[in-house]
Amino acid sequence: MIVTLNEIEQWCLRAMAGSGAPPGVDEDAAAAATWFVARDFPVLAPLISALDRWQNDPRATELRARSAQGGVHHFDALGRSGVYLAGNLIDQVLAVAARFGEPVAVEVERLTDPLFLFPIALGYARRGWTLELSWRAGDASAAAGARVGADGPSMLGDERGLLDSNPVSLSILCGHKSHGVPAGPSLPVAVSADELARRYTAALERGVDVADETWTALKVQGMRALVPASAQSRARGAGAEISDNE
Amino acid sequence: MTATSIECADGEALDLRPPDDIMHLERLGSFFPTRLSFMRSLLRRIARERWALTRERFELDDKGVGHAVYRVATPKGSLFLVAFGHELAPEERTDRVIAEKWDATFALTIAEPTPETIARLQAGVPKQEAGRCSPSEFVLSRANKSVRLFDHARDCLAAGKQPEPERLVEVGYLMRTTAVYGNGKYGLSDLAHTFGSGLFSRPFKAEMLAVYLIREFTFDLVEHLARVRAPNTTVPLSDASRCMLGIGNATGLGMAPFLIGHPRLIDRWITARETAIARVRGVTRAAPAQIARFRALLVRAIRHLEEWQTADRRQMERILVLRAEMPGFADWVAGQEGCLPDAPHPWRAILDRAAERLSIEGQELINSLILEPHGDVVDNLEDTMAAEEDLDLDPTMSIGALMRLVKDNYAWALDTDYAEEEAQHFFWYVSEEKLEPRLGVRGEEPGAERELRLGIGREVKRLHEALTETPDADPESPVAGFLMRHPGHRRTVRRVQGLARHPYAEIRDNLLGADTIAVDLLRCKLSMFGAIKFDPKSDRWTRITMYQGAPCFAKLGSEDADDWAFPVFLHHAGEGQRSPA
Numbered sequence: 001m002i003v004t005l006n007e008i009e010q011w012c013l014r015a016m017a018g019s020g021a022p023p024g025v026d027e028d029a030a031a032a033a034t035w036f037v038a039r040d041f042p043v044l045a046p047l048i049s050a051l052d053r054w055q056n057d058p059r060a061t062e063l064r065a066r067s068a069q070g071g072v073h074h075f076d077a078l079g080r081s082g083v084y085l086a087g088n089l090i091d092q093v094l095a096v097a098a099r100f101g102e103p104v105a106v107e108v109e110r111l112t113d114p115l116f117l118f119p120i121a122l123g124y125a126r127r128g129w130t131l132e133l134s135w136r137a138g139d140a141s142a143a144a145g146a147r148v149g150a151d152g153p154s155m156l157g158d159e160r161g162l163l164d165s166n167p168v169s170l171s172i173l174c175g176h177k178s179h180g181v182p183a184g185p186s187l188p189v190a191v192s193a194d195e196l197a198r199r200y201t202a203a204l205e206r207g208v209d210v211a212d213e214t215w216t217a218l219k220v221q222g223m224r225a226l227v228p229a230s231a232q233s234r235a236r237g238a239g240a241e242i243s244d245n246e
Numbered sequence: 247m248t249a250t251s252i253e254c255a256d257g258e259a260l261d262l263r264p265p266d267d268i269m270h271l272e273r274l275g276s277f278f279p280t281r282l283s284f285m286r287s288l289l290r291r292i293a294r295e296r297w298a299l300t301r302e303r304f305e306l307d308d309k310g311v312g313h314a315v316y317r318v319a320t321p322k323g324s325l326f327l328v329a330f331g332h333e334l335a336p337e338e339r340t341d342r343v344i345a346e347k348w349d350a351t352f353a354l355t356i357a358e359p360t361p362e363t364i365a366r367l368q369a370g371v372p373k374q375e376a377g378r379c380s381p382s383e384f385v386l387s388r389a390n391k392s393v394r395l396f397d398h399a400r401d402c403l404a405a406g407k408q409p410e411p412e413r414l415v416e417v418g419y420l421m422r423t424t425a426v427y428g429n430g431k432y433g434l435s436d437l438a439h440t441f442g443s444g445l446f447s448r449p450f451k452a453e454m455l456a457v458y459l460i461r462e463f464t465f466d467l468v469e470h471l472a473r474v475r476a477p478n479t480t481v482p483l484s485d486a487s488r489c490m491l492g493i494g495n496a497t498g499l500g501m502a503p504f505l506i507g508h509p510r511l512i513d514r515w516i517t518a519r520e521t522a523i524a525r526v527r528g529v530t531r532a533a534p535a536q537i538a539r540f541r542a543l544l545v546r547a548i549r550h551l552e553e554w555q556t557a558d559r560r561q562m563e564r565i566l567v568l569r570a571e572m573p574g575f576a577d578w579v580a581g582q583e584g585c586l587p588d589a590p591h592p593w594r595a596i597l598d599r600a601a602e603r604l605s606i607e608g609q610e611l612i613n614s615l616i617l618e619p620h621g622d623v624v625d626n627l628e629d630t631m632a633a634e635e636d637l638d639l640d641p642t643m644s645i646g647a648l649m650r651l652v653k654d655n656y657a658w659a660l661d662t663d664y665a666e667e668e669a670q671h672f673f674w675y676v677s678e679e680k681l682e683p684r685l686g687v688r689g690e691e692p693g694a695e696r697e698l699r700l701g702i703g704r705e706v707k708r709l710h711e712a713l714t715e716t717p718d719a720d721p722e723s724p725v726a727g728f729l730m731r732h733p734g735h736r737r738t739v740r741r742v743q744g745l746a747r748h749p750y751a752e753i754r755d756n757l758l759g760a761d762t763i764a765v766d767l768l769r770c771k772l773s774m775f776g777a778i779k780f781d782p783k784s785d786r787w788t789r790i791t792m793y794q795g796a797p798c799f800a801k802l803g804s805e806d807a808d809d810w811a812f813p814v815f816l817h818h819a820g821e822g823q824r825s826p827a
Binding site: 002003004005007014018022023024025026027029061063065085087088090092094095098099123124126127148201204205206207223224225226227228229230232233234 | 294313378379381430431433434437439442503622636638639641642675676677678679681684686687690691692693696699705724725726727729730733734735736737739740761
C-alpha cells in the first residue's frame with residue numbers, strides 16, 4: 001500500500017501510545033521510524049515487534065548506568081529496544097559529554113534495534129554535536145552503524161547489520177564542535193548523505209510502499225489508542241442536531 | 247493593560263501585549279480576521295503575481311453530475327481544481343463527518359488533468375476518507391448544497407433575475423464544505439512536498455486556495471443548472487450577487503488539538519498579529535485620510551454586526567454588546583477626527599480608548615480595524631507566519647534551569663488543583679470514527695484511559711511536582727538523569743524547553759476544566775484563516791462563512807480588490823462603503 005510520511009508518523013504515534021509508551025518516548029519512536037521509512041529502511045516490522053514484546057510494560061524504558069572504565073562510559077540496556085530507549089540513551093551520552101567538556105566514548109550492552117537512536121542523534125547535529133554509532137550484529141559478521149555531524153547523516157558498514165534483531169553492543173562516540181569532534185568513521189559509508197536525501201525526495205514525490213500486512217499490523221496496534229464511537233460523542237460532533245437540508 | 251517589551255525573531259523590538267493578556271480562551275475566542283489572515287494574504291498574492299484561472303472542462307449533466315476542471319496558472323506552475331458533482335438524495339445529505347456521500351467532491355492537484363488523471367481521481371476523490379489520493383494532490387474536500395438558497399438562486403437565474411440579496415446574505419453561501427484535508431492525509435501530498443513544489447511556503451494556503459476555487463465552482467454550477475431549466479431566459483450570476491456569496495463550513499473539534507499540537511506555529515501566528523498591532527500602535531503620526539479611512543471602516547463594521555446573526559445565545563449576547571458599544575466608540579472617533587492626525591501616537595490613543603471602554607470582543611474588533619489602513623506597515627509580517635516546528639530537548643540543561651522555566655512561563659498552570667473534579671471535567675480523545683478528535687466528559691463517557699495529553703497545564707504541574715519531590719534532585723544535575731528515572735515527563739520537558747523563547751505558544755487555560763468552551767479554540771484558528779460570521783451550533787462546533795465579500799477571481803486585479811474586511815451588503819452604502827463588485 002502506498003502511504004504518506006504523515007500517515008506513517010501518525011499511525012506509529014498511535015501505535016506507541018496504544019502500547020503504553022510514555023509521552024515523548026512515543027514521539028521519538030514515531031519520528032525515528034518515519035525518518036527511516038522515508039529513506040527506504042524497513043523499520044516498521046521491528047517497531048511492531050518491539051510493541052508486541054513490551055506492550056504496557058513499564059520496564060520497557062529501563063536503562064542501567066554502570067561505572068566508567070578506562071575512560072569509556074557504560075550502560076546496560078537489559079535487552080530493551082531502541083524503540084523505547086533511543087531518546088534516553090542519547091540524553092545520557094550528551095549529558096556525559098557536556099559534563100566532561102570533551103569527546104566521549106559510551107558502550108551500551110544488550111540493546112536491540114539500535115538504529116532507532118540515529119534520528120534522535122540527528123536532531124542534535126543542528127546544535128553542533130557529532131555522534132557516531134556502531135555495532136556488530138549477532139553473528140559478528142555484519143558491522144553496521146550511522147554517523148551524523150557537520151557533513152550530514154550517513155549509514156555505515158553492512159546494510160544487513162543495520163536491521164539485525166538480536167541484542168548488540170553499541171559503541172557511541174560523541175563530541176561537540178566546541179570541544180572537538182571524535183575521529184572519523186571507522187566503518188565504510190554504506191548509504192551516503194546524498195543517497196539518503198535522494199531517497200527522502202522520492203518518498204515525498206511518490207509516497208512509500210508498505211507491505212499490506214505490515215500496515216495492517218501497525219494500525220491494529222494504533223487502534224488501541226483510539227476510542228470507539230459512542231452515541232454521546234456522535235450527538236455532540238460537528239453537524240449534530242441540525243437539518244442539513246435547509 | 248501593561249505592555250511587555252518583546253524582541254521578535256527578526257530583532258525588531260516592540261511593546262507587544264503580554265501573553266498573559268492574550269493567550270486565554272476568552273480573548274482568543276474573540277478574535278476577528280485581520281488583513282494578515284490567510285484568505286486575505288492569499289488573494290493579495292494571486293493579484294500580485296497575476297495568477298490566471300481557466301475553466302478547462304465543465305462536463306456536468308442536467309442533474310449536475312459529472313466533473314469540472316479549473317486550471318490556475320501561477321509563476322511557479324499550474325494547479326488544478328478537479329470537481330465532481332454527484333446526485334444526492336435529501337436523506338443522504340449530512341454535514342456530519344461520518345457522511346459517505348456529498349453533493350460535490352474536490353481535489354486540488356498539480357497533476358495535468360489527462361483522462362488517466364481524471365479516472366484516477368474519479369476512483370478516489372468521491373469516496374473522500376475511504377478513497378486514496380496521491381502525492382500530486384494537495385487538498386481533498388467535499389461540500390453540500392445549502393439547498394434552499396441554492397434552489398432559490400437557480401430558480402431566480404432561470405427566470406432571468408438575480409437572487410434576493412436578503413436571502414443571499416442570510417445564508418451567505420451556495421455550498422458548505424464539511425472537511426478540507428491536506429498534509430499527507432488519505433494519501434495527499436505531505437506538507438514538505440507541498441512546500442517543495444514552490445507553490446506554497448506557508449501552512450493552509452493550499453487549503454485556502456481550494457476553498458476559493460470551490461466558490462467559483464458553485465457559481466458555475468448554479469448557473470449551469472439554471473440554464474438546464476431555462477436555457478433561453480437564464481442570466482448569469484451578477485458580480486454583486488457573487489460578492490455576497492462565500493463558502494460555508496461546519497467545523498468541529500477536529501481542528502482544536504491542532505492549536506495545542508503546533509505551539510511554535512501558533513506562536514508565529516499570534517506574534518505576527520500582535521506585532522502588527524504594536525507597529526500600528528507605535529506609528530507617530532496619522533494622515534487625515536487614514537483616520538477617515540479607519541472611521542469609515544468602523545461604520546462598515548457596525549453595519550456588518552447588524553448582518554451577523556446567530557441562534558447561539560452566548561455569541562448573540564456578545565454581538566448585542568458589540569452593537570451597543572461600537573456606535574458610541576465611532577462617535578468618539580468622529581469627535582476626535584480633527585485632532586487625531588496632529589496627536590502623537592494617534593493609534594495608541596484609539597487602542598487605549600478601546601481597552602478602557604469596550605468589551606474584549608470590541609477591543610479585538612478595533613485591533614483588526616486599525617490594521618486595515620496600514621498594509622504598508624504590516625503586510626510583510628505574512629512572511630513570518632510559518633515555523634520550524636521541531637521542539638528540541640536539551641538533556642544537558644540543569645534541573646534548576648528547568649524549574650526556573652516552569653516557574654517563569656507556566657505559573658498559570660501551577661495554581662490549578664487538578665485533583666478537583668471540575669479541573670479534569672473533560673478529556674480529549676481520538677474517535678475510531680474517521681479518526682476525529684473529540685471531547686468527552688470524564689466519568690460519563692468511555693475512553694478517558696486513552697485521553698490525548700492536551701491538558702498542558704496539568705502535565706506541567708505534574709512535572710513540577712516530580713521535580714520538586716525528587717529527593718536527590720541536585721539543581722545542578724542535568725535533566726538527562728531526571729528523565730532516565732521519570733521517562734513519562736519526556737514530552738513535557740521537551741515542550742517547556744522548546745517553547746522557552748516562544749511567548750505566544752501556549753494557551754494559558756486549563757483545557758480540561760469544566761468551564762472550557764471548545765468553540766473558542768475554533769474561533770481563534772478560523773479567524774487566522776479569515777472566516778467570518780461565526781455561528782456556533784453548540785459549545786463544540788460552529789458554522790462559519792469563508793470569502794464572503796471577496797472579489798471573484800476575475801476581479802482580483804481591481805484597485806479595491808483587497809477591501810473586503812467586514813463586508814456589508816444590505817445596508818445603504820455609507821461613507822467609505824465599497825459596493826459589492
